[in-house]
Amino acid sequence: MNILILGSGGREHALAWAVMQNPKCDRLIVAPGNAGMAQIAECATLDIENGDAVVTFAQQNTIDFVIIGPEAPLTKGVADRLHEAGVNVFGPSAEAAKLEASKFFTKEICDAAGAPTAAYGHFTDADAAKAYIREQGAPIVVKADGLAAGKGVIVAMDEQTALDAIDDMFGGAFGGAGAEVVIEEFMDGEEASYFILCDGTTALPIGTAQDHKRVGDGDTGLNTGGMGAYSPAPVLTDDIAARAMREIIEPTVAEMAKRGTPYQGVLYAGFMIKDGQARLVEYNARFGDPECQVLMMRLGAQALDLMLACAEGRLDEAQVNWANDHAITVVMAANGYPGPYQKGSVIKGLDDLPEDSMNMVFHAATTKVDGEITATGGRVLNITARGDSLQEARDRAYAMIEKIDWAEGFNRSDIGWRAL
Secondary structure, eight states: EEEEEOOOOOOHHHHHHHHHHHHHEEEEEEEEEEETGGGTEEEEOOTTTHHHHHHHHHHHHTEEEEESSSSHHTTTTHHHHHHHOOOOSSSSSTTTTTHHHOOOHHHHHHHHHHHBBOEEESSHHHHHHHHHHHHHHEEEEEESSOOOOOOOEEEEHHHHHHHHHHHHTTTTTGGGGGEEEEEEEOSSSSEEEEEEEEESEEEEEEEEEEEEEEEETEEEEOOOOOOOEEEETTSHHHHHHHHHIIIIIIIHHHHHHHOOOOOOEEEEEEEEEEEEEEEEEEEESSOOTTTHHHHHOOOOOOHHHHHHHTTOOOGGGGGOOOOOOOEEEEEEETTTTSOOOOOOOOOOOGGSSSOSSSSSEEEEEEEEETEEEEOOSSSSEEEEESSSHHHHHHHHHHHHHHHHOOOHHEEOOOOTTTOO
């Protein structure tokens, strides 16, 4: 098969790595890719948010299967255009991707499906939103309704912070994403991620993970896109996961089908878990980043077979074969992230690291300049390892970090601390 993966981050490098393990893959192209992906696949220049351009590229390169990594192409309808052109694609339609693109849409689906989630209000007017905050009190959560690159959620521990968030959102701090807001009750507990493949009818769980959003050790400092993750997540026990499938996931999939917009792709559910029950925090319409990295390390070659079954409506025949293993990924980021940071620093020592089914460095924001790997973003590398225990996987990952020579980068030293 000729396969095309859209995206340029650590998530897409992990997907590419897993796909390349499968003998069904004859040729792999990633667009636009990065320096890490260029070592295992062809990289192509392509506007991945332009459905017509993606279709033309797929036809010119005799692509059999397209895997869409990030959310932006999904919300722009790239999967729809590929479907119309008869190209097999992994990723939901633009209408189905509203489960990520609109917080209010997700709340409406949860209401219709009876899925447990936070109580909320939806507002298009700042004064009404502020009145609701004063009525409810703090702590409270203020969310921009649309996509805001992971930055549109304010967990306000006091009323003034919530009111300021309303001013920011309606004042344009998040662009069009903040034209509407959803204000939610504050849910306490422990967060975990659940990943489910859906083919429009069947929902198949493929793994759990737990992310580390804060920039500093002990979950301190500013929120980030994620500083590390591990899988499985012990807090999401088999019993809690099974109940969440019955009460949240399956009713959501049924409601989407009932509306004529069946969900086909990966459904990434963020749960808040307390007293043995999960409540939905949010849905995402793509794999998490960095959670995808640990899932792909554990799934390996079967990931392609599962995504194909998902795209072709055959999930009722599919089965996930899990080893009794653990995986962890540690993000190395540029100094200053998530604030201002410098680009262009050189990273040394990567050539000396193992790259196999137990140890991988997934590139998130790199390019090659004059033969040297250089950093091009905030989150730059994902140091990823597997082990028979989480501690073993963790030890492998941090041993690799010790060999990387990058003075301009940093990482958390406690990834996995909740489980350990």
